[in-house]
Amino acid sequence: MNRTVLFLALAGGLALTALVLGLPRGDGTSSPHVVVTTPLGSPTPPVNKPQGVTGAGSLQVTSRLAHPYIPVGPSETYVTVDLTGMEVPGAKRSPVNLAVVIDRSGSMSGYKLQQAKQAARHLVTLLRDEDRLAIVHYGSDVKSLPSLPATADNRERMARFIDGIWDDGGTNISAGLSVGRTQLASAMGGSATVNRLILMSDGQPTEGVSDDEGLKNVVREIRASGITVSSIGVGTDFNEDLMQAFAEYGAGAYGFLEDASKLSTLFQRDLQQATTAVARNVELSFELPPGTTLGEVLGYRAHQAGNTVRVAMPDFAAGQVERVVVRLNVTGGAAGQSVQVAGLKVAYTDLLANKGVEDLSTLAAVATDVREEVVSRQDKEATVYAARARSAQNLQKAAEAMSTGKKGEAQDYLRQNQVLFTEAAAVAGPAAVAVDQAEQAQAMQEYDAADDETSQRAAVKSSKVKALKSFGRMGSTY
Template sequence: MNKTVAFVSLAAGLALTALVLGLPRVGARHHPATPVAPTPPATATNGSLSMASRLSHPYIVPGTADLFVTVDLTGVEVPGARRKPVNLAVVIDRSGSMSGYKLQQAKQAARHLVGLLGPEDRLAIVHYGSDVKSLPSLPANPSNRERMLQFIEGIWDEGGTNIGAGLHAGRSHVAVGRGNYSVNRIILLSDGQPTEGITEDAGLTEVVKGIRAEGISVSSIGVGTDFNEDLMQGFAEYGAGAYGFLEDAGQLATLFQKDLQQAATSVARNVELTFVLPEGVRLGEVLGYRSHQEGRTVRVPLPDFSAGQVERVVARLTVVGMRAGSAVDVTGLKLAYTDLLKDAGVESGASLSAMVTEQREEMLARQDKDATVYATRALSAKNLKLAAQALREGRKEEAKGYVVQNQALFEQAATVASPAAVEADMAEQRSVLQDYEQADSDEAVGTAVKRSKARAMKSFGKLGSTY
């Protein structure tokens, strides 16, 4: 194991000790034991989203320590409800690299999508290579569906990959009907790198930010091993949609259908989770999510939510426990969003505090099992991203070292929760190691990298927005 891996392994081990054992940092003060009362997890429901939050360590010993906050957000189920009408644009890469099977499957998926729509829905179809061809947004009535199918049949493979032009065209078509729909979305498909038009990641991300600012969400689907997964994941994140990675284009129809279902059962948009940090509490990081801190307020933008959709946010905070028997405010939480069922803005809140105890045994006994597993998954996701990058750059042994660290993380988490609680996680790490062992070609490396990064998104907590 090289020095870099050894150093990261040491850092992971220290983080793991803090996570599993809840140890204070150097300089902790000790006082006689004092009985304390349990602090339950906090829940809040005030609209179409529910929020459940918990601390990895609801009890801490005196001194400075790291702990983790986990927040689960869930879209309300709407039994028997009809899906909302949707205003969509499907934007299909038809560059030369899509030739053959991939383009055939993309066309089949688009035909399947047309068949799922009704007269109350609108659809625009865009395909791009070096240039862009479009069928403008139309209501999906029987005669227009026939036009759509004919247009799809005429899609051919040609040219480079002008993703920016495809996105701009999708935006203009969705904008035509945007005011009459609560659900407006672009579904972008690509199998390659942007080679024409706007080719810089930052420029393309700005395009997606502008689309989102107009009330249109963006979902992105990458096919094969050549596309830029970081860029496509960023499109979904900034576009408040979903990201999907497909090794086989034959699964495109299923993914198009899934994204339509998600869009058509939307219950909340413009979702933002806010951490309000008391004096003395510091943010370490929000794992896997974009966040913006101003003073003691940390804002985390989240995707649009469909019925039953679950997303999880894990944050690492540093707190100071003072006098045994006292409570320490850890964070206030605020959830704000547009409730599509109420057609109104909604806010809900909660607060979390930890109790200070001198009894280390009580601290360990009271450690939250679920929050510990969730935090371990988020920490493992950081390692998976590092592993994917190392593998891409040809450092296979280093990449495998990160996965071995993850196995150690979950083994330690099992001592807090149970082996059964992390059994699936351990199996996943074994699968990743196998992928890396077998990654002996550029294509195999590309597949392993994309699998790892998609797994990392789910482990960070992007459960419903990662296909």
């Protein structure tokens, strides 16, 4: 198989940064991309340019080291990896096999259910003849309209079914999920390459499988059957951690709406992602060489076996961007020597090429005994990304404190974030973190104004959504 190698010279002689890029092979393997930072004593590299950009499949991979120069001996650094779904200008969207699962328990009565029905009717109007849709609604029991092609006659039938939804009973999420899965499975194998379930709820499970782990297992099984699960929480009474977990284990998206009037927008956005899907079964893994150990993967569930760390990613739509930030403990050797920091692999099913792809790269730094070298050549963007991920940890802690009535403690975590972004501004400039600092100030105001239980719950959920985005879950958080 042909191999394309791109050698990018940034300076002559010893002053160079090399990128060796390989194209994926037809068998799903690829030659590695090697990123080598500029040796000691050479001109300063362009810090605003990504250290490694790879990807000949439907995903582009951009990797950065916060510290291209590391001190001799032990230290820590942050690796940031951006995954971007390929845009396909002018391409016809793919048919979708969709199921909408709507909570119609007693707590949904009135305005919320009215808005949910309106959103579902709007979703029906966006479908084409080649799409399929099943509509499921649940309280204590479950009722459903079987998966049907979205022809004009069937769209009218779907609209009539939606009009007949009424509020009743408890919240049997597991039964709603199971029926949604069954309806989707009945229509799999046709022209639709994407099978997606959208769950909407305003409350916590009260019937059926009601424990968190049991419900997560239900979603895991749905995902294992080839179906993506997205979840939308409405109001302030639902369990946001559980709904977030549904989206994570289901490789879909999570959204929080305090006002049900915006449901149509989220339904439409999830349909758009489903119909422009470019990659699924996406996994990012880090291979840690001798001298490197894992500190933490910020904001994602990671699994480590030996020297390999694996992170499951959502399915990707065209243009979708997700970021992973990892803290690593590294050991620099003799001054001037290249130090391998981590090997990266992104494996996925390329829906555009209908094959498996593996994208490989290596991140390396240069050891130095000059402290100023470490500071002056710090990557500006990677530093900001790391600050955002660290601020997200504080946001989560602030939300947990707020949920137990500890407003002062929650505000202390937000003050810590202001310090984080002030430090990042010293590296990247004030403009790079101006929006982040404004968002922290806004969160402080929201917490200060949260004087009743409802506003406190809303502040908690809003903070957790912001934390997800700051961790890097930008495309999979609505």
